[in-house]
Amino acid sequence: MSILITGVAGFIGSNLAEKFLKQGKKVLGVDNLSRGKISNLSFILNDKNFIFSEINICNYEEFKNFITIQHSLEQVEEVWHMAANSDIPAGIANAEIDLNDTFLTTFNTLQLMKELRIPNIAFASSSAVYGNILDTKLFEDIGPLFPISNYGAMKLASEVAISASVESHLEKAFIFRFPNVIGVPATHGVILDFINKLNENPQLLNVLGDGTQQKTYLHVDELIDAMFYIRNYCSNRINYFNIGANDDGVTVKFIAEEVVKIISPNAKINYGIGNKGWVGDVPKFNYSVDKLLSIGWRPILNSHDSVKKAILQIFKEQK
């Protein structure tokens, strides 16, 4: 039996593949390498339990042909569907990006699971499904959910396509609403962005917005630990959880200062105006992980520590 990971060459997918392989699982990985990189798989490409194919799962026939052959050799027991657009502003400028990469990838994955009778899906959803709810703690069961980015909308659309599939052909679904996840290989996000800016100009760090935006951050190692915990602990047909650090998060200002401290201690930080970085960005996040805590999982690192760890890791990775 093997695990299929979509988006395996991405940030989360590559870490996930590594963890599954360490557990002795066989892993089948696909990625179109549009945002994922083959170099993210360098540690595992030669592992005999890992099979990788460069496939665009938006192309259903190509996807189906490859998986059908592999499935006949070694049955796929579970799909970990991580493939998605990861560039939220790009998806706001052009809604087709999230339609194709965030939603139709899910739709095709579900179609394939139906055809091949693969029973279980684990899905990388997002805190972006909550949109811009400011006054309420973001529990999994609040409503209404009106995302403000196409990314959040297509993640939520994916969740509900999964729920309909559970009614018709899936056995179990695990829906993980990710917070901002950090670590290596760094593919996008505010830390990498700040480091890249300082690499270009070590004297000045221009920050979008006034720096008061506050979010929680979770290190990718903790994220995967939480996903495995949920996967093994929960047995409902639809299991949906916010995953995140158990704290109030850190501000953009904190991240900017920490990055400057490590990368370029003499740089001046120049803040913008307002607390929105771009259209569709959620300024402050009041994200509840009570449900996850209630089943016994605990994060080791808080947002502050995760940010610091990730800055050091990305700094080292770039050397």
Add this chain to the structure above:
Amino acid sequence: MSILITGVAGFIGSNLAEKFLKQGKKVLGVDNLSRGKISNLSFILNDKNFIFSEINICNYEEFKNFITIQHSLEQVEEVWHMAANSDIPAGIANAEIDLNDTFLTTFNTLQLMKELRIPNIAFASSSAVYGNILDTKLFEDIGPLFPISNYGAMKLASEVAISASVESHLEKAFIFRFPNVIGVPATHGVILDFINKLNENPQLLNVLGDGTQQKTYLHVDELIDAMFYIRNYCSNRINYFNIGANDDGVTVKFIAEEVVKIISPNAKINYGIGNKGWVGDVPKFNYSVDKLLSIGWRPILNSHDSVKKAILQIFKEQK
């Protein structure tokens, strides 16, 4: 200024076009005539204020070319997006039906509105977004929403694509979660189904399920009245309402008996087993219209009366 109605040759779309024309509005209507019928438009096809084109809005270029020309002649001020699959079981058998007809029609409509800067959308959503929630009254703000049919999933996906569009380019959105709507022209649904069965065999009416399924029904005239009320009364950027009768609904048994009474009084009714008609069917509905009542709208007919009125109308329509 004109109103664009998608799915104009369908049940709701054709009634809506007629009401707008009666108000003196200019109406631009498109339909691919896959489920809609040109005969549904017979009352208005010669109206000088009505322009119809047979267009599949899944074909974005075709859709865009036609609307762009019309928009340059007479500005479209608002889109009433009614186009969707209306055959829930068909969409469960083949998820691509709801992907294309229920979701991608919305996606393309939003893309076009962005390109042509049309500010307002009114959208036919559905009570199917609530899935199979049994113990809770279905208020608009409950969560989580996990639909059990692809139809419900793609209606909810449409809602959230609209919410993201409100953040980026729309001015206002009106989201109407429809109950079971009945009346003429009858295109689908339990009443027409029963009448058709009795036309085939006047002695016997076979009913899927044990007849205890209970739902609310609203007559299409009331539905449109409610939509216009919300459209004129509400001014939030996203306005979302359950629309329905203010009662507990009627059972399938009641409908079967009423249809038999009018169509074929001597027919025997034969019930099935269980209270689910098909995979994805929601057995009982506890649908709240409190929010709609709170802004002052009142339905005139209850579910019983709406069902009786519709049976008579469909019976007459078939003669």
